[in-house]
Amino acid sequence: MIENFDQTHNSGDFLELLKRSGYNPQRVLSDLPENKALEIPQGTTVLAFHYKEGIIVAGDRRATAGNAIMYERCDKVIPIDGHSLMAIAGVPATAFEMARILSHNFEYYRRSQLRVMSTEGKVRALSRLLKDNVAMAMQGVGAVSPLFATFDIQQEKSLLYFYDMLGAEFQILTHVATGSGSPMIRGVLEHENLWGSRPLEERSQEEAMSLSIRLLQTAAQFDSATGQARPEDKLYPIIAKITKDGYQFVSDEEMEAIYKSSMKRS
Amino acid sequence: MFEEPFRWMEAISTRHSYVREKLGKGQPVIGVPHDEGAVIFGFSPQPGKIFEIYDRIALGGLGHPADVERLRMTLLDMAHAEGFNRSAQDVTIGRLLQFGLAPALKQNFEEVQRAPYLIQMLLAEINQEGEAEFFRINYDGYWEKFKKGTVIAGDSKVTDYLQKEIENTDFASFNLDKALQLALSLWEESRKKNKVEDELESVTEDGSEVDEEAENLPVTLAEAFDRWNLEVAVLNSNTGRKCLYRALSENEISVLKSTVAK
Numbered sequence: 001m002i003e004n005f006d007q008t009h010n011s012g013d014f015l016e017l018l019k020r021s022g023y024n025p026q027r028v029l030s031d032l033p034e035n036k037a038l039e040i041p042q043g044t045t046v047l048a049f050h051y052k053e054g055i056i057v058a059g060d061r062r063a064t065a066g067n068a069i070m071y072e073r074c075d076k077v078i079p080i081d082g083h084s085l086m087a088i089a090g091v092p093a094t095a096f097e098m099a100r101i102l103s104h105n106f107e108y109y110r111r112s113q114l115r116v117m118s119t120e121g122k123v124r125a126l127s128r129l130l131k132d133n134v135a136m137a138m139q140g141v142g143a144v145s146p147l148f149a150t151f152d153i154q155q156e157k158s159l160l161y162f163y164d165m166l167g168a169e170f171q172i173l174t175h176v177a178t179g180s181g182s183p184m185i186r187g188v189l190e191h192e193n194l195w196g197s198r199p200l201e202e203r204s205q206e207e208a209m210s211l212s213i214r215l216l217q218t219a220a221q222f223d224s225a226t227g228q229a230r231p232e233d234k235l236y237p238i239i240a241k242i243t244k245d246g247y248q249f250v251s252d253e254e255m256e257a258i259y260k261s262s263m264k265r266s
Numbered sequence: 267m268f269e270e271p272f273r274w275m276e277a278i279s280t281r282h283s284y285v286r287e288k289l290g291k292g293q294p295v296i297g298v299p300h301d302e303g304a305v306i307f308g309f310s311p312q313p314g315k316i317f318e319i320y321d322r323i324a325l326g327g328l329g330h331p332a333d334v335e336r337l338r339m340t341l342l343d344m345a346h347a348e349g350f351n352r353s354a355q356d357v358t359i360g361r362l363l364q365f366g367l368a369p370a371l372k373q374n375f376e377e378v379q380r381a382p383y384l385i386q387m388l389l390a391e392i393n394q395e396g397e398a399e400f401f402r403i404n405y406d407g408y409w410e411k412f413k414k415g416t417v418i419a420g421d422s423k424v425t426d427y428l429q430k431e432i433e434n435t436d437f438a439s440f441n442l443d444k445a446l447q448l449a450l451s452l453w454e455e456s457r458k459k460n461k462v463e464d465e466l467e468s469v470t471e472d473g474s475e476v477d478e479e480a481e482n483l484p485v486t487l488a489e490a491f492d493r494w495n496l497e498v499a500v501l502n503s504n505t506g507r508k509c510l511y512r513a514l515s516e517n518e519i520s521v522l523k524s525t526v527a528k
Binding site: 010014017018021023079081082100101104107108110111112114246247248 | 317318319320321339342343346347349350351506507508509
């Protein structure tokens with residue numbers, strides 16, 4: 001616990017600290033044979049879009065392995081720091097690990113360097129983790145395709161990014177969805193943005209949340225790997241927002257009310 | 267040189283005197299509870315007194331800035347490695363001190379060929395039950411835990427006075443503003459009391475000489491706000507976020523100044 005007592009230099013890089021303490025996620029891969037038959041739980045549909053006050057990030061709760069439903073209460077939208085969220089699609093084991101590393105990375109930097117990491121720095125940190133994970137992704141055991149949403153305090157602007165599994169980042173100005181259910185709803189998002197009552201970025205929080213829950217229900221209709229809401233079990237999708245005040249998750253009670261009002265024709 | 271026991275004890279005793287003298291002018295850091303968590307603050311001529319260590323832990327330090335920085339980084343490294351490898355719930359001040367910092371500080375202090383750390387630290391934490399806890403750790407690794415708040419100061423008379431006042435005040439029943447204002451007024455009282463005592467002592471000991479540097483230090487809150495930086499950090503257990511630490515902004519400090527420094 002005290003091995004770093006005499007450490008004087010510090011760049012604020014949490015990955016450096018992890019290496020000093022002997023952590024190396026890649027070492028388990030060195031002798032791993034390729035195994036195509038292996039079935040690993042995977043995440044499914046997450047989406048995010050700009051609305052009037054910031055960004056809405058939403059995800060279903062199901063994790064599957066092949067045809068088997070492994071888990072129905074998976075939290076695929078994860079807080080990274082006070083103003084950032086990551087939404088995951090892909091292998092949860094890798095994605096949760098990445099989220100944990102990223103979260104510690106940003107907080108460690110902020111606390112040690114006494115300044116918030118730049119948005120560009122944050123965006124590249126996730127890209128670096130994905131690049132380090134390429135071997136795992138290529139072996140079919142760790143592909144992750146995340147979304148990253150953050151509010152840049154200096155620029156006073158909310159920013160949204162989509163990543164491919166190799167680590168390329170793409171800034172999204174309107175909307176994005178990823179995971180196996182995303183093809184079913186990307187067209188709907190574009191349609192809503194172009195020809196809906198108002199562009200997505202002009203919609204209120206209520207409208208944005210209602211659209212999110214409807215989109216996830218739609219994805220679940222066509223994609224068996226996306227879980228539907230089950231109000232009888234108090235099981236709802238995860239919805240969070242990012243504004244200038246930071247991230248905030250919608251509570252179960254609020255979700256119940258949003259679900260009720262959204263599941264009828266408006 | 268140190269082969270005889272009494273020589274070693276003499277060396278340790280000299281070290282204590284040396285460190286205490288060096289810390290003598292260190293300005294206090296006060297940590298008290300309030301109805302939603304804890305608040306920790308300190309005035310100082312230079313910024314760099316109050317810091318965030320982990321989600322639920324704040325640090326206030328006094329002493330040599332390089333030593334404060336080194337021990338702050340040690341705490342940060344320990345807390346983040348532990349929080350990542352286990353969980354945020356396993357990162358507690360008790361563990362960081364008892365199994366990390368305290369033995370290392372003691373060892374450093376007793377290795378008389380090495381330069382001692384010139385430092386005192388106050389740590390505040392919101393525990394898993396949502397209660398505020400305060401810890402004080404000395405340059406020689408000795409640490410204590412307090413429920414009702416605590417203080418560190420270079421001058422032991424100031425520490426004793428403020429600690430007694432803090433123990434006699436039910437800060438946990440006040441809201442943040444009230445608790446902070448009350449703690450600031452205690453700081454001012456201690457400055458005034460200290461100044462009077464210093465003047466009396468200097469007259470009786472050497473006739474007329476008064477320590478000019480001590481004479482020029484701010485005594486009232488108004489003077490302190492004008493000449494020094496006030497750093498305030500709040501740990502609030504009702505934010506709904508995992509990080510409970512928040513430093514008061516410049517605007518909030520200005521509002522506080524207009525309220526208390528009249």
